[in-house]
Amino acid sequence: MVTESPAVTSAGSPPGDHDLEPRSTRERILDISLDLFTSQGYDKTSLRQIAERLGFSKAAIYYHFASKEEILLALHLRLHEFGREALAQLDSSEATPEVWASLLDRMIEQMLSQRALFIFHERNQAAIENLHQERHEADHDDLQMRFRQALSNRELPIEVRVRMACAIGAVMGSIAFAGDVFGDVPSDELGAMLRGAVGSLLELPSS
Amino acid sequence: MVTESPAVTSAGSPPGDHDLEPRSTRERILDISLDLFTSQGYDKTSLRQIAERLGFSKAAIYYHFASKEEILLALHLRLHEFGREALAQLDSSEATPEVWASLLDRMIEQMLSQRALFIFHERNQAAIENLHQERHEADHDDLQMRFRQALSNRELPIEVRVRMACAIGAVMGSIAFAGDVFGDVPSDELGAMLRGAVGSLLELPSS
DNA sequence: GTCTATATAGGGATAGAC
């Protein structure tokens, strides 16, 4: 699959310039794909299905995206935007529990405003990881990678690192694992509770 | 897909009786599949690949499993065994924070002794959920479903339910999300830390 | 930009020899 793409347009810019129209077909494709990929999974979703919902035919999609994988990538990058500042924070300072807490603090807002995107991401981990193995932009750009990296930092005691892992797990779990269980809870309330939970996890008696 | 299977052998018992041999081909197929499904994802793994590793041909697998999905199911059921007692506990009593804590207490041991299985499960959520939608044994048997059900219980205050979700997220995240980051930490140590984290999350000041 | 038609391949599954 994907034997060799000679000139990858990276973020998936189509041949022509449709950057002019604010929310055009390209965005619609992404929205529909997000929906289908989340409910059925990436692999079980065919381009035909996507085209069906769009109202036009399969081949039309290829005008906007070079391949099915490009759609997945574009969606992944959408999510990625939200991780940019978090990454910056991880770059500038060591990942102490304090930094971690403020990092999660920001993330909670973003996750809550983009639940669908996170759930999609969680449910399609396998597909997305395959993407990373094929391209190589992943290594230091990817959020998850960077988190793992931070958690691997031997300079921090293992107790602290595990707590940090728990904190991120608690946040992601409450959104992704729980699915729509808390769907009716207002975001700011849920956010406050999650911040509280993170606080409980990271306030170590030893510090 | 899977138009209608007239007589599903449920757990996937093969035509003949090979229950005699202790760890035969069937188990080897599962072991190899677990490995491949985890690293590449279910959909990207072909039966040919599995057969290759086994040392014999694709068609031979069909003697042991009626379909590729049966392999996935069998693997899912492996994991499921570990959730049985947890389910029993959820049945017998209301899911209070105390019950939840002791439930997670058990789960932590099991997850740590079966990390590979849990990681496989997490990375292939989409595929497994598709399985659930096709068959119908899922509804009240599935672990994840039951957890969500418990988290939906309106009789508990939302703060408590969110904390419970955080607790399970913390545990699963530290094992699945973190991947092999804590692979070198002895299970009993890691277990102790996770139990500590669960404790911090579930001990609410209000109680 | 969107369509139809078509090329192509890969993978799941079956039949039947050994």
Next chain:
DNA sequence: GTCTATCCCTATATAGAC
């Protein structure tokens, strides 16, 4: 129990008309 050979379907992707 394992193998070979083969069927068949689906899905990606391309070519070219409109």
